[in-house]
Amino acid sequence: MRLPPPHHCADCLHKQRQIDRLQEEVIRLKARLRYQERTAKEAPFGSATPSAKRSVKPNSLADNQAKQGGARPGHAGHGRRWPQPEEVTRTVRVPGLQTCPNCGAPLQPKGFKRRTVIEVVPVQKEVIAYELEQGDCARCHRVFTAPAPGVFAKGLFGNRLLAYVAEEHYVQGTTLGRLTRQLGLHRGSRVGAMQALAARLGRVDMSDWSRSIGARRSGTRTRRAGATMAKTGMRGSFAPCSLSLFRFRQSRAAKVALAVFGLERLSGTLGGDRYAGYNQVLCALQYCYAHLLREVQDLGKESAQQAEVLKFVAVLPRS
Numbered sequence: 001m002r003l004p005p006p007h008h009c010a011d012c013l014h015k016q017r018q019i020d021r022l023q024e025e026v027i028r029l030k031a032r033l034r035y036q037e038r039t040a041k042e043a044p045f046g047s048a049t050p051s052a053k054r055s056v057k058p059n060s061l062a063d064n065q066a067k068q069g070g071a072r073p074g075h076a077g078h079g080r081r082w083p084q085p086e087e088v089t090r091t092v093r094v095p096g097l098q099t100c101p102n103c104g105a106p107l108q109p110k111g112f113k114r115r116t117v118i119e120v121v122p123v124q125k126e127v128i129a130y131e132l133e134q135g136d137c138a139r140c141h142r143v144f145t146a147p148a149p150g151v152f153a154k155g156l157f158g159n160r161l162l163a164y165v166a167e168e169h170y171v172q173g174t175t176l177g178r179l180t181r182q183l184g185l186h187r188g189s190r191v192g193a194m195q196a197l198a199a200r201l202g203r204v205d206m207s208d209w210s211r212s213i214g215a216r217r218s219g220t221r222t223r224r225a226g227a228t229m230a231k232t233g234m235r236g237s238f239a240p241c242s243l244s245l246f247r248f249r250q251s252r253a254a255k256v257a258l259a260v261f262g263l264e265r266l267s268g269t270l271g272g273d274r275y276a277g278y279n280q281v282l283c284a285l286q287y288c289y290a291h292l293l294r295e296v297q298d299l300g301k302e303s304a305q306q307a308e309v310l311k312f313v314a315v316l317p318r319s
Contacts, residue, residue, distance in 0.1 A: 027305055035302045083116055125161065125183045152200075157193050165190060166197060170248070254280045293317060 071077070099106055132146045151158045161183070168174040180187050249256050254277035261270075266283040273291045293316075300313035 030305065031302050034304065038298075038301060080116065082114070123164075123182055125185065128158075152196075155193075155196075156189070162193060162197055166194065169194075253277060257281055 093112065097107060130148045132148060134143055134145045136143050147153075150160060165179055165183075168179060169176060176187060176190065179185070180190060183190075247256055247260060257277050258280060261281045261283070264282065266281075269284045269286050270278060270281055271286040271288060272278045273288050278285060296313050296316050300310055303309040
């Protein structure tokens with residue numbers, strides 16, 4: 001016996017479609033609401049936002065809030081710790097009074113009382129006169145002179161002084177006038193030394209960058225030569241196995257990376273954080289696993305009602 005075809009109610013089918021559409025809309029709106037709530041708590045970069053840029057910090061647990069700070073009544077204090085012998089820079093004996101300030105009687109010696117004081121040594125230049133030993137070859141009649149340690153060839157300023165001035169001025173923002181007075185250097189000599197240092201660090205040989213390179217960006221305070229105010233800029237660091245290169249620029253555009261890597265194809269791999277500026281570099285790209293893992297975890301928080309998404313989030317970190 002042949003059964004009649006099933007009867008479909010057009011009105012019921014329309015209602016069921018409407019229900020399905022509304023349920024999908026509810027799921028989508030809940031996911032957007034969770035994303036907005038999480039963004040308000042975690043700042044605009046989500047779980048990847050540095051703690052220094054979070055405007056709202058999470059509250060401590062109720063148990064921690066109920067705890068009272070400080071030691072219990074009657075607890076013996078530890079006091080100031082006496083430094084270890086290797087921590088003491090120098091020991092100074094301070095002579096005391098010879099007579100009593102009240103009655104004028106002579107004071108009997110009673111040993112010394114120890115006290116620790118932490119002080120700072122003012123930064124000052126050190127003029128070193130090296131006596132470089134020379135040797136004369138009796139066969140080829142050439143004179144060989146021992147090189148001065150820690151200084152460039154024909155340089156007047158040592159490498160430690162150059163590094164100190166460059167770091168204080170270009171990174172910490174100390175003015176040229178203050179450094180000149182502090183070190184007793186002529187301003188023109190100091191500026192010339194910085195220009196010579198910039199010329200040495202201006203070009204980097206990329207032939208050794210053939211394997212893998214890690215690239216990252218961070219905010220920093222930059223100062224142009226002669227400027228009185230520092231501006232907020234970007235610091236890009238590019239580090240292969242044996243070298244770290246830092247580029248301080250006011251822009252975070254792709255031209256900063258291209259100025260380092262050039263326009264020719266490289267055989268190595270560039271690892272980054274999915275910053276679009278690195279896509280123009282002609283080499284293989286590798287995304288940072290930590291950034292990808294955080295994005296997958298954020299996806300699980302946003303789509304907590306989707307079983308398929310939760311399964312993907314649970315499986316991916318183990319793959």
